[in-house]
Amino acid sequence: MRFILRNLGFYLIAFWTSITLNFLLPRFMPGDPVSRMFSQAQDQMRPEQMDELRRLFGLDDRPLWEQYLSYVGNVFTGEMGTSISRFPTPVSEVIGSQIGWTLLLGATALLIAVVVGNLLGVLAAWRRGGPLDSALPPLLVFVGSFPYFWLAMGALYLFGVTLGWFPLRHAFDVGLTPEFSWPFLSNVASHLVLPALTIVLVTIGGWMLGMRNTMIATVAEDYITMAEAKGLRPGRIMFRYAARNALLPSVTNFGMALGFVVGGALLTEVVFAYPGVGYQLLDAVQGLDYPLMQGIFLTITAAVLVANFVVDIIYVRLDPRVRAR
């Protein structure tokens, strides 16, 4: 319990730091959202309109500390203001309408990468030097080191455009209305394949290598030798004795990755025009939409911290050694 409380204190400080940075960083960026909008609209907007827009958006010219205080207050009440690039939609609504798709994409890709990656890692370490162990890690590291953007475009071109196996964009076919029916869900699934597959391809190597390396160290432990000496089935030794203990670092990584699910799919969403928050973040940064930027950062920060906190708690249960301090 003391461990959890101590950790909670740490998380609160981390949270405060990140929301403060979140407040300051956009304000240090040059320009302001209205002149950005003006220069984007080029000749479509009259300069007289800019002051009106500033007033309309409620861009504040109060002293920084006053803005900061009301900002911190708003963070705790969940009031994130009104988006500028999507004015007059509230930030919470903009994020709320998109985050489901991001979670679906990110979680699917993460689960596949973690499960398959760890499994491959276990098998590779168990048959150390075997065909799986010698071929797969270099291959996956090779694929994983491609610039992601390039890989995604390549996959899109090959499987989408040339072969026509998968849809090219969006979360479901245009013209469909979301509903819980088999045709709609399978349509969503088919739209998920390419974006998820590309994320899995670049991340799976890390999971596999991590698991393989810890597993190799674990397999060298005395209790494994003893288990073998007792004549237990190899499968049982592999999973119950070795993999179970080698899993701890993966759990930590999983917690971190879970947090990044929200913001991590940015490039994927841009390439596949997937309607998630990642693209919105890019859009918000380009349009200097402070409220939306802050809302998304806040969501990501909260997700990372909460996921880590939960993993910390689970970790204590998994590994009693962390408690003994």
Add this chain to the structure above:
Amino acid sequence: MAPSLFGRRRRVAAAVPLAVALLLTGCSGAASSGAADASGDQLLTIPREDMGTFTRNFNPFSPNVAPMTQQAIYEPMFVYNPADGSTTPWLATEWTTAEDGLSVTFTLRSGVRWSDGEPFTAEDVAFTFPLQKELLGGYEYLESVEATDERTVTFTLNRPFSPALFELGKQVIIPRHVWEDVADPAKDTNPEPVGTGPYTEVANFQSQSFELMPNPNYWQPEKQRIAGIRMLAFAGNTGANLAATNGEVDWAPQFIPNIQESYVAHDPEHRHYWFPPTGAMINWHMNTTKAPFDDPAVRKALSQAIDRETIVEVGMNGYTEPADCTGLSGGYELWRDQSLVDSCDWTTFDAEAAGKALDEAGYPMGPDGTRTMPNGEPFAFDISVGSSSSDWLSVANIISQNLAEIGVTANVDSPDWPAVSADYENGTFDTGIVWSGNGPTPYEFYRDSMGTERVKPVGERALENYHRYGTEEADRLLAQFAATSDEAEQRAVVNDLQALFAEHAPVVPLFPGPEWGAYTDVRFTGWPTAENPYATLSARASTTVLVLTSLTPVTG
């Protein structure tokens, strides 16, 4: 506790093959709508490349309104077409400017109804303008708007201002009976719009696409030949271009690099593009508050040293044409003084003459091949362009190479756009590539490039005339132009303005911005073309409604 977690993990592992199977079965149903649908009910599909997702906001006063609101749902009193200089009466049938230039009267079309069936009247027009002025500003010359009878609206101006006619005419009109009950018109999202336009009924609104279906009460039902419009959201040109290449959209109003090969070549019989140079003039702005840019001889010499043919061919993919010394874009073809164009030479590439001009102006070439300023400092400066504008960036690079040949050092500086425009606005930049004002008459262009009205001192925020140059002579001519609505008189004034521009070179014109537009006539015919320029191919212009009411679906 650990075993239970491990047990759960095994269950997850067991679920993987299932998930994979699910994903694989999904593939079979992955055929996207790409086939030529010719039932006559096909929707006109248009991508929007700069909106990753749509929000249901059909408020025409909102700066982030959903696409097509100003084009298909609400309509203006008349439509001005920069491609051929024509004006088409729309919600108004006639308009007259008073002798003294202090009032404009519009006669409205009879028999027009809103999409909810209510009649369209002069009250709607009289209601729209004060609201627009209150919410978004502008119209500072407008004293009052009055509905003198059911079909007549009179605008009273506080000074004679002839460009007002076009601004008033292109304002989209909203229904009074709907908007007078809206509590906060600035923040309303107007999810169920009521308009006079051809396509007003919002259907199947998703963040990635939505549809606009025909207005049941449209005033020219014989022109509602298409079944509806479908907009698709894209997070950038790449995705939108892919959809165009794949034949999934009918209209591609965005920039497509190497369009002949990447778009037309896939189906040369049906795919076409047309980029009329009617957009705003793209200029090389020099900060005239700094030496040596305060010297018109230097501005002209630098202009003469750059190769506009290469700039247009290489930097702009050959999609536009070099500017001339009137500074007027292709949208002002009817105003251009050809004899002036033929007589001046500072927009024609001649490096030798440029070098000579700089020698004479007191910027000598040193023995190391670089020029110095009269005070001995090196002749070097920055060209600032936003890093995301790759086309303008290559334009700046070509300028820099051209200038190096005459011994002038121009460094291309490309931070992000907000940083660049902040420098433009407070006047600390050296030079930059900037668009210009673009209105139906050359008034806006000349006011912003050389009138004193928009010149702000360095340090004070300027939103136009970043180069900070103005002459009172221009003011005098501009006032003359604004005071008369006689076309012959206006033409004489514009000729003088062109001559003044050619003499002072307030900015260095590079090329007119092209208005992107490509289409396939597999599913719809009747598109505007260079031979039949009844509109531009832009999907965001006021002429867009002309395209929407001219297309015919292909059947059978």
